[in-house]
Amino acid sequence: MAGPDSPSSPYLVLARKYRPRDFTTLVGQDAMVQTLGNAFAQNRIHHAFILTGVRGVGKTTTARILARAFNYEDASGPHPTLDLSVEGEHCRAIIEGRHVDVIEMDAASNTGINDIREIIDSVKYAPSSAPYKVYVIDEVHMLSTAAFNGLLKTLEEPPPYVKFIFATTEIRKVPVTILSRCMRFDLRRITPEIMSAYLESILGQEGISFEPEALAMIVRAGEGSARDNLSLLDQAIAHGNGTVTAATVKAMLGLGDRARIIDLFEELMGGRIGDAITTMRSLYDMGADPQTLVADLADFTHLVTRIKVVPAAADDVSLTPDERKRGADLAGRLPMRALTRAWQILFKGHEEVARANNGLQAAEMVLIRLAYAADLPSPDDLIAKLSNQPAPAPMPQQSAPIGRGPSGGPSAMRLEAPQPISTEAVATQPSVPQAQVQPAMATVASYKELIALATAKRDVLVRLALEGQMRPISFEQGRIEVALSEGTDPAIIATLSARLQLWTGQRWLVMVSTKPPEGLTIRQEKEQKVEAAHAAAHEDPLVKAILETFPGAKVVNVTVRDDATTAQPDVPPPPPEEDDE
Structure with a gap:
């Protein structure tokens, strides 16, 4: 029989030939390896694991290595360990996927409750030769709802000799009831630095020359997946007739220079x-x-x-x-x-x-x-x-454009000047103990100042009522008469009176007029102003010129000066806060 390196032996792709067989050769998953190492060292080994991550980052490979770690047995007897440098009694069979006590199932083709029922029935029987019976279910998110529900009880309380390892690329499709019963590990994309070093080591072992630029292209195209990177590397070696060059990789990937x-x-x-x-x-x-x-x-x-x-x-x-x-x-x-x-x-x-x-x-x-x-x-x-006005002058440090645009104007290629940083001397004020500061009261002289005060106090209920549900009839210090719109809750009057006493420190008499409401509310007046502003904007010569210059453009918003909010009441500033330091 021909040996593995014989010319007559079938070629083994790099992704399989260099598939990690223990945690020392697993690439880019140091956080998971450290967590598992601590769990094994403390003998706190969970009975169910779920591995998630994008394609090709090592989910199934990690599952097989874990199966080896659970069932490691040497001359001293069975003992779970992450130190797999020396093959144990069951390691070779697990690596080759032929161990009777390590059952691998593809959930994509075994999605139903009947497939899970076979697992439920088989867990009753102890392992044939290994210390643990390990079930590895790949793409577990493909299981049906009935299959997941059937697995719940067994997954929560399996026999002591059973371990479950799930792998999935769609962790969000796995029910939370399953996730809560498993120790979860998120396998990360392999960083470009680690992947580049990994591919270089493989090319060194294969004795194949390469160009760093070509390797960078492969790493970028592989998107952090070890399997994808190795497959692309295999293809690049074949495309370059035994060498990896930038030119052949560009042609292979259809990339421009x-x-x-x-x-x-x-x-x-x-x-x-x-x-x-x-x-x-x-x-x-x-x-x-x-x-x-x-x-x-x-x-x-x-x-x-x-x-x-x-x-x-x-x-x-x-x-x-x-x-x-x-x-x-x-x-x-x-x-x-x-x-x-x-x-x-x-x-x-x-x-x-x-x-x-x-x-x-x-x-x-x-x-x-x-x-x-x-x-x-x-x-x-x-x-x-x-508007035939001179354009805004560029900042002093801004350079001239390096090219002209196709229409003759300056191109977008111009240096951006750093923003000037202004420094102002700030007088240091002595801190005042908070207990000695008495809250000052606001004064209100008009209905619009009352709306502004409600806005400053962030009282949305009162402001909306003042703007949309009330019409002012008369206003004087300590006394307000308003007309209520139809459907307004009369309780807002008591609320407004209480807020005024809290904000100003004096009692206010808020009366409801017996006359039917006339005129517009503040909100209706605003809406009329906005409509008038839109109409005026469309008649503005500058706006007309812009709309003619850009066909299809339209006026989206017009800012109208709001007298109700610009009329600021005499609200004293808040007391200074003490420095925690």
Whole structure:
């Protein structure tokens, strides 16, 4: 029989060949390994575990390693341990998936109560040879409601020789009654740093040369999944005829050259649409997919925005040198407004390219839209231009634009000046003991000041009543006469009187007029003012010019000066608070 390394032996993919067999070789799950190590050391081993995480992070692998740990047996006898450096009596059979006491079930194809009933019946019998009978149920969220309910009693009080290990990618679909009976472990995505080192070690063991940039592309495409990364690495080795190069990985993944993508981004943000279309055609001729190109532009836009907000993001090991250096440079030169607008256009454009019959044409239209949007004026510049006023002067430290937009205006590529920080001398006030501060009372001289006082006191009930349910008849110090709208609760009068006494320190007589209510409430007056303001806004020459410049635009909101809220009552400031320090 041919040996495992014989040329006649079937090839074993990297994801299976380098599948971890103990916790020392499990990648990127240190927190879980530490927790399990403490539990085993203290002999506090739970009878049920649930492992959750995205695809390929090691859920099933962890379950098999746990089955080995439960059933570890050597010359000294059976004893659960995480130290699996030396194979025990049952380890080989468990690793190869043929141990009679370790039962693996795929819940995706065994979803019903009858499948679970077989487990319930079999747990009554002790293990054949191993210390524990271990049930591993993969994709447990696929079980039916009846199957979950049938499992509850056995899962809560299993025999002492039974262990359950569940694995799922959809933890939210697992009933809380099941989760409460299990020790839960969330397996995390493997970070790019750890994944890069892991792939390098595997390539070293295989004796295969590689380029760091190619490895970074694979790590980015693998999205933190060990299995996906190893599958992509397998494919890259085959595609590159035994070596892993950036060129072959780009061709394999349908990626454009990252440096050319950055060139394309700079051309678009600089408004150089002719150069951008030429670059796009060149990348397309080299085999790049139009939809992938738009996605790459969106990814790079996100990267630049992220670096602008979190400069340390430029240190990510999965980034290429061009992305790291030029991304940081662009983050310092582009304003946030231009980046967020570019992201919105590319995000929507990606869907358009996916639906289009001709992806290249759709992608070019997205680029044209982005290039022309890059030099759109800000709202302040637009208003100043339409009203024939000089545009707001740039801040002293702001540099001139580095390019011209397709319409001849300045491009979005301009340096953002740091905001000036003003320092003011603040006089230090002596702290006053809170017990010595007496709360001062407010004074109210008009009905509108009363509404403002209710607003300042955050009394929503009284303010709504004053604005929408009452009409003032007369107002003088200590006495108010109002007319109530139809359907108003009369108890609001007593509430208003009590609030006034609390706020002003004096008794107020609040009377209800016997005359039928006439005129408008404060709220109705406001609504009339808003309607009149909208009508006046549409007649304003500047607004008309803006609406004609941007077809389809409309006036959404008009701010009206509110006399009721601007008339501030004489409310004393709150007493100073004591410093806890």
